[in-house]
Amino acid sequence: MTASNIPIAQQQRASSVTSLPAKRYFDSPWRIFIFCVLCLATMLWLIPMVTALVTSVRTNDDLLINGFWSLPRQITLSNFREAWGRAGLERYLINSFIITLPALVGTLFLSSLSAYALARYRFRGNRLILFLYIGGMMLPFQVLMLPVFRLTDALGLYDTQLGIVLFHTAFQLGFCTFLLRNYMRTVPGEIIEAARMDGCSELRIWAQIMMPLTLPALAALATLEFTWIFNDYLWAIVLLRSDRLKPVTAGLAVLQGQYVMDWTVIVAGALLATIPTVLVFIFLQRYFIEGLTLGATK
DSSP states (O other): OOTTHHHHHHHHHHHHHHHHHHHHGGGSHHHHHHHHHHHHHHHHHHHHHHHHHHHHTSOHHHHHHHOTTSOOSSOOOHHHHHHHHHTTHHHHHHHHHHHHHHHHHHHHHHHHHHHHHHHHOOOTTHHHHHHHHHHHHTSOHHHHHHHHHHHHHHTTOTTSHHHHHHHHHHHHHHHHHHHHHHHHTTSOHHHHHHHHHTTOOHHHHIIIIIHHHTHHHHHHHHHHHHHHHHTOOHHHHHHOOOGGGOOHHHHGGGGBOSSOBOHHHHHHHHHHHHHHHHHHHHHTHHHHHHHHTTTSOO
16 A cells, blocks of 8 residues: 555545444434434424414415415415504513513522522531522422512512512522532632632622633523523513513513404514524524533533
8 A cells, every 4th residue: 555545545444434323323223213203303393383484474364264274375474564563562572671681680690699609608508598599499480479479569569670570580590590509619619719819809709700611601591591581471461560561472462352363463473572582592502502511521
């Protein structure tokens, strides 16, 4: 074998080694079965989205006559324009951001402080506080509806956006603290000790050392929390009564008629309401995936 043929032989041998698992992957019947199940699950998951997209570009008469599962006879984009104008989605979207952004910032700020204390300080009651956070995560929403309603009414926060912002901040605090605490424990303690020896205060260590190192976890949490708070419907109708204060999830209810349901306009409005969360996930996708896979490999 000549010297010029060595790289070619090595490339052929490497390609055969890397392509061998792909060729043998479907040799096992169980792998073929799992692959088919995953494809079926993906198709089932996509059915509601495809149906919503088709419904949003057809007329309501066509939908009532031919049904949901028929192909549209006429394509129209007027449903989006009507949903935006008749439902006032512009105002409801602004309300959603007014509720979501302060709640998101407050949740991440307070949870990062509590997670730093639980992860880096040893004191009596550390585990008890952590278990209280975890226990609060396990409480179902239905159990909290009446106590939270009475509490907000007694404090004068009922039918105010501040009340629902404070509720989201408090309720999401346990999950975010639990996640950030587990991640902050993976940060080497030598970095913290070196900063303390250099005279850094604890607040400066948290702000300039721990927070930058926790950025992937914070980005993943920010994506999840933005989606959960923005898409909340239950607490929007429990804690808010005035139509001018409602977020977009509760505001879409004005599209429901008393006798006739204009499903095409409702679905078009619902698709418009999903655009902000989709954009947030697209821009933070890299940090979101990185934050979810942290600690998976060494």
